[in-house]
Amino acid sequence: MDFKNPDTALLSEKKLYIFDMDGTIYLGYNVFDYAIRFINNLRAAGKKVLFFTNNASHTTEFYLNKLTKMGFSPTADEIMTSGDVTIEFLKRHRAGKSVYLVGTDELVQNFCESGINMLTGDEERADIVITSFDTTLTYKKLDNACRLVRGGAEYLSTHPDFNCPTETGFIPDSGAIAAFVTASTGKTPTYFGKPYRETIDMISEATGFGLDEMCIFGDRLYTDIAIGKKHGVTAVLVLSGETQPADVEAAAPAEQPDFVFDSLDNVDQVMFG
Numbered sequence: 001m002d003f004k005n006p007d008t009a010l011l012s013e014k015k016l017y018i019f020d021m022d023g024t025i026y027l028g029y030n031v032f033d034y035a036i037r038f039i040n041n042l043r044a045a046g047k048k049v050l051f052f053t054n055n056a057s058h059t060t061e062f063y064l065n066k067l068t069k070m071g072f073s074p075t076a077d078e079i080m081t082s083g084d085v086t087i088e089f090l091k092r093h094r095a096g097k098s099v100y101l102v103g104t105d106e107l108v109q110n111f112c113e114s115g116i117n118m119l120t121g122d123e124e125r126a127d128i129v130i131t132s133f134d135t136t137l138t139y140k141k142l143d144n145a146c147r148l149v150r151g152g153a154e155y156l157s158t159h160p161d162f163n164c165p166t167e168t169g170f171i172p173d174s175g176a177i178a179a180f181v182t183a184s185t186g187k188t189p190t191y192f193g194k195p196y197r198e199t200i201d202m203i204s205e206a207t208g209f210g211l212d213e214m215c216i217f218g219d220r221l222y223t224d225i226a227i228g229k230k231h232g233v234t235a236v237l238v239l240s241g242e243t244q245p246a247d248v249e250a251a252a253p254a255e256q257p258d259f260v261f262d263s264l265d266n267v268d269q270v271m272f273g
Contacts, residue, residue, distance in 0.1 A: 006258070006259070008271070010258075011234070011236070011259070014213060014234065015213040016048045016050060016215075017050070018051075018214060019049065019052070019217050019218075020223075020224045020241075021053040021055065021063070022053065022241065023165040023219035023240060024217055024224075024264070025072070027166060027167045027241070028166040029070075032240065035072075036070070037268060039072060040073075041271070041272045045272075050079075051067060051080070052079075052194070054081070054082045054159035054161050054193040054223055055081065055161075056103065056159060057104045058104070058106055058107075059081070059083065059106055059107070059109075060079045060081060061076075080206070081193075082158045082159040083111075083132065085158075085198055085202050087114045088202060089198055090114075090116055090128075094154075098117045098118075098126050098127045098128065099118055099126065099129075099130060100118075100120075100126045100130070100145065101130045101131075102130065102131040102132060102137070102142070102177065103131075103158075104133075104134055105136065107158075121140075121148070123148075124151070125148065125152065126148040126153040127153060127154065128155075129153040130155075130158065131156075131157050131178050131181055131189065132157065132174050133159070133161070134177060142184075146185050149185045150185050154190075155181070155187045155189040156190050157175075157190070158174055159194070159223070160175045160193070160223065161175050161193075161220065161223060162175040165219070165241045170242070194218075195222070195223050195225075195227035195230055197230075211231060214234070215235070215236055216233055216234070218236075219237070219239070219241025219243055220243055221251055221255060221257070225237050225255070228257075228258070229255060234259075235258050235259075236257060236260075237260045238260075238261050238264055238267070239260070239263070240263040
């Protein structure tokens with residue numbers, strides 16, 4: 001399906017290029033070679049690059065190693081996750097509060113190392129419960145989270161993605177886990193990551209760029225594209241991950257991406273020939 005894009009010269013005027021990871025520059029461990037080429041072309045043109053993923057099951061260090069092995073040559077300050085945004089929120093606005101986190105051991109360790117007051121889940125009460133994308137999820141973790149939320153804990157979630165795209169198909173993500181807790185407790189979490197304001201504010205603060213100087217590339221309408229549309233950042237959808245052409249056609253005008261391409265290969269050809 002062909003989509004008519006506006007003047008693509010607008011893309012060349014940007015200074016910061018934000019990339020979703022899963023479904024945009026790779027699928028699982030299958031790297032898109034054209035994404036490496038495009039990002040190298042951007043750097044050669046003096047542009048700044050930021051890799052941002054809602055996938056908080058891994059830390060910045062993990063993604064630094066993964067992207068390096070894949071050939072993207074990232075620096076540590078080019079990588080940010082929804083877990084980073086959540087930790088920053090806790091440090092700034094919930095200092096000292098006790099937290100029960102449903103997440104991978106890697107994410108729990110990251111929270112601990114950041115000075116967050118972490119609980120085991122066996123406690124009677126918690127100030128805050130956070131759920132994330134947990135590939136080590138157990139019924140006990142879910143039971144703990146629901147019990148503590150019912151007991152009055154504030155409920156947060158690192159990101160709202162329902163599915164994580166992999167090379168073999170979709171697997172349940174953070175939003176699906178949050179839906180379980182919501183169904184049991186009636187409490188909806190406050191989400192971080194894309195498309196929420198805390199994320200774009202943190203990106204602006206960390207990079208020094210204004211919203212009009214950024215563009216974001218991603219494969220999901222409700223996270224990658226929504227963060228751009230909601231906050232004044234040029235939003236570019238690629239059809240290499242979750243979103244299908246029919247989804248774009250069905251989206252409300254306010255939720256339509258500014259540009260649609262089959263993949264970053266097409267963007268590279270438009271910008272660099």
